[in-house]
Amino acid sequence: MTPARIERARCVTCRRCVAACPEGAISVDGDACVVDRGRCVACGRCAAACRTDAVRLVWA
Numbered sequence: 712m713t714p715a716r717i718e719r720a721r722c723v724t725c726r727r728c729v730a731a732c733p734e735g736a737i738s739v740d741g742d743a744c745v746v747d748r749g750r751c752v753a754c755g756r757c758a759a760a761c762r763t764d765a766v767r768l769v770w771a
């Protein structure tokens with residue numbers, strides 16, 4: 712599984728994913744959130760928290 716990716720067009724900066732991330736890997740960058748790939752452990756909590764289906768985790 713790869714680090715989380717956030718689709719900017721779907722993100723409404725509600726910050727639910729920021730609050731859900733145990734690694735502090737998500738921050739707001741202007742009008743969308745971004746994931747620090749170096750910190751992300753691919754736990755999937757951000758994807759579960761997001762209500763706009765903006766987060767993608769890809770299983771390799």
Ligand code: SF4
Nearest residue numbers: 732751752754755757
């Ligand atoms: S997958 Fe887990 S560690 Fe990675 S950004 Fe989402 S909540 Fe944080």
Ligand code: SF4
Nearest residue numbers: 722723725726728761
């Ligand atoms: S939970 Fe979804 S919509 Fe909300 S800030 Fe995170 S990625 Fe954006």
